[in-house]
Amino acid sequence: MEHITLLLGIVIITALVFDFTNGFHDTANAMATTISTGALKPKTAVAMSAVLNLVGAFMSVEVAKTISKGLVNEEGIQPEVIFAALVGAILWNLVTWLVGLPSSSSHALMGGLIGAAVASAGLGAVNGSVVVTKVLIPAVAAPIVAGVAAMLAAKVTYKLGGKVGGKTATKGYRAGQIASAGLVSLAHGTNDAQKTMGIITLALVAGGALDSGANPPVWVIVSAGMAIALGTYLGGWRIIRTMGSGLTDLQPQQGFAAQTSAASVILASSNLGFSLSTTHACSGAVMGAGLGRKGGVVRWSTATRMFIAWGLTLPAAAVVASGAEFVMRTGDIGVAAVAVFLIGACAGIWLISRRQVVDHHNVNETQTAAAEEPGVVTTAMAAVTVPPTTAAATAAAVTDEDLKATIPAAAQTTPAAPAAAV
Numbered sequence: 001m002e003h004i005t006l007l008l009g010i011v012i013i014t015a016l017v018f019d020f021t022n023g024f025h026d027t028a029n030a031m032a033t034t035i036s037t038g039a040l041k042p043k044t045a046v047a048m049s050a051v052l053n054l055v056g057a058f059m060s061v062e063v064a065k066t067i068s069k070g071l072v073n074e075e076g077i078q079p080e081v082i083f084a085a086l087v088g089a090i091l092w093n094l095v096t097w098l099v100g101l102p103s104s105s106s107h108a109l110m111g112g113l114i115g116a117a118v119a120s121a122g123l124g125a126v127n128g129s130v131v132v133t134k135v136l137i138p139a140v141a142a143p144i145v146a147g148v149a150a151m152l153a154a155k156v157t158y159k160l161g162g163k164v165g166g167k168t169a170t171k172g173y174r175a176g177q178i179a180s181a182g183l184v185s186l187a188h189g190t191n192d193a194q195k196t197m198g199i200i201t202l203a204l205v206a207g208g209a210l211d212s213g214a215n216p217p218v219w220v221i222v223s224a225g226m227a228i229a230l231g232t233y234l235g236g237w238r239i240i241r242t243m244g245s246g247l248t249d250l251q252p253q254q255g256f257a258a259q260t261s262a263a264s265v266i267l268a269s270s271n272l273g274f275s276l277s278t279t280h281a282c283s284g285a286v287m288g289a290g291l292g293r294k295g296g297v298v299r300w301s302t303a304t305r306m307f308i309a310w311g312l313t314l315p316a317a318a319v320v321a322s323g324a325e326f327v328m329r330t331g332d333i334g335v336a337a338v339a340v341f342l343i344g345a346c347a348g349i350w351l352i353s354r355r356q357v358v359d360h361h362n363v364n365e366t367q368t369a370a371a372e373e374p375g376v377v378t379t380a381m382a383a384v385t386v387p388p389t390t391a392a393a394t395a396a397a398v399t400d401e402d403l404k405a406t407i408p409a410a411a412q413t414t415p416a417a418p419a420a421a422v
Contacts, residue, residue: 007335008207011079012200014086014342016227019196021093022105023053023231026192028243029102029262029282030184031235033255033289035363036244039174040181042235042360048178049185050233056189057197057225071110071135072117072202073125080328080335081116082203087342088112088321094349096309100238100246100358103309104277108317109195110135115318119325138269139277139310143284146265150285153257154292173252180259185232187266188278189225194270196224237358243283245364246302248290258282258289280310 004012030052031045040048089108096103110131117125157173197216200223204210210217216224244250250258262285266278287303290296324341328334 004204004209005079005207007079007083008203008209010335010339011083011086011203011207014083014090015196015200015203016223018086018090018093018105018109018199019193019224019227020231021090021097022109022192022196023050023228024234024236025093025097025103025105025231025239026188026278027232027236028239029278030181030188030259032240032243032282033250033258033286034177034181035240037174037177037250037252037255039177039252039255042237042240042363045181046233046235046360048182049188050229052182052185053189053193053232054225054229056186056191057193057221057228059186059190071127071130072113073121073127077117077125077202077206078120079203079207081120081325082113082199082206083335083338084116084119084321084325084328085109085112085317086199087324087338088115088317088319090342091320091345092313092317094346096313097236097238098349098353100242101306101309102239102243102279102283103306103313104139104279106192106195106277106279107135107139107310107313109199111314111317112321113199114314115321116325118318119322139280142265142269142277142281143287145284146262146281147284147288149261149264150254150258150288151292153261154254154289157253157257158293173256176256177252177259180256180263183263184259184266184278184282187263187270189228190270191266191278193224193228196227197221200224235360237360237363238353241358241363242302242306243286246299247283247286247306248296248298250286250289251293254289254293254296257292258285261285261288 027046027049030049031040034040035042035045086109089105089112092103092108092111093105114126114131194216197220200220201210201214201216204217204220205212205214259282262278262282265281265285269281283306287298290298324338327338
């Protein structure tokens with residue numbers, strides 16, 4: 001194994017922690033629809049996804065090369081920069097997990113790396129053309145392509161399966177859904193596990209433990225694959241709930257269409273070396289599949305919150321990472337302070353999450369919608385309305401029941417008819 005200093009060891013451990021958070025943050029990408037439609041039991045689904053994520057980590061290193069060689073210039077990048085990038089990415093992952101929003105772990109990592117590199121060495125440290133062609137364009141294109149493909153696939157699926165009995169179709173598509181979910185998990189391993197491989201390789205190059213341009217060593221591939229598999233097995237149940245039933249209500253046919261479309265997009269991107277957000281692809285596919293069924297709807301309020309989180313991911317992670325890099329310029333004390341801050345923030349987020357636990361027992365429970373607050377127009381009208389006069393208000397408020405309450409009981413009784421004269 002390469003010569004590793006204490007600081008480099010801290011960076012590698014932090015990178016594996018990020019990989020772990022990436023695993024449970026993105027479990028929903030592969031298994032949310034499978035769990036929500038009942039095709040697999042929750043724990044079985046995440047166990048299957050974990051194994052296939054591990055297998056996928058060994059299938060390619062193209063995305064790892066994009067991270068380690070293309071996104072930032074290796075010259076002048078120090079291990080502290082990598083550590084700062086990971087701090088920004090981990091905290092964004094945990095915050096979005098806490099609120100149950102499926103944001104991109106990939107973009108959190110790249111945003112952190114860009115922010116820390118710019119803070120350390122200026123704008124010249126970032127390869128702008130790589131950011132545009134292999135990060136930003138795929139970020140916009142992936143949900144659109146996956147969404148359109150899933151919508152068309154769902155329409156074709158319903159049309160072809162229209163003559164098949166309901167129970168037979170449901171059973172068949174659930175089996176297909178399991179197979180397609182496995183394909184998404186495999187694809188996720190080929191894309192997301194490699195990002196941590198790339199960041200560790202970049203740290204090893206920055207620390208002088210590897211030559212510039214080297215590929216990820218075998219031990220890096222194995223450790224990154226194991227970390228993301230473990231995180232996947234624990235399951236990000238909050239995001240699974242949002243992805244499975246918060247965006248739209250899916251039937252097995254739609255789940256099959258969504259997962260197959262997303263897997264196709266992810267595998268194609270991995271082969272081309274695009275650092276694609278699997279979250280964007282899977283979320284777009286879920287929404288497209290929701291619209292592919294006649295009468296299907298997408299909950300745009302949830303989708304809007306998700307889009308906002310997507311837009312904030314890169315800049316938010318970049319700002320936190322640049323701040324961490326600034327603090328670490330003070331030397332070992334700064335590094336220790338950032339490490340303590342990261343540990344404390346992670347512990348605090350975890351404690352907050354315990355107030356309302358979401359796990360495999362209640363992941364499919366529907367949440368009770370809170371009563372809507374009065375709108376701005378309604379509130380404004382109520383504020384300027386002239387109250388009625390006292391007399392008019394009193395008269396308007398009197399009802400038949402009120403009148404009865406004010407009349408003595410004896411008077412309310414209908415008198416008997418007089419006896420007929422003899």
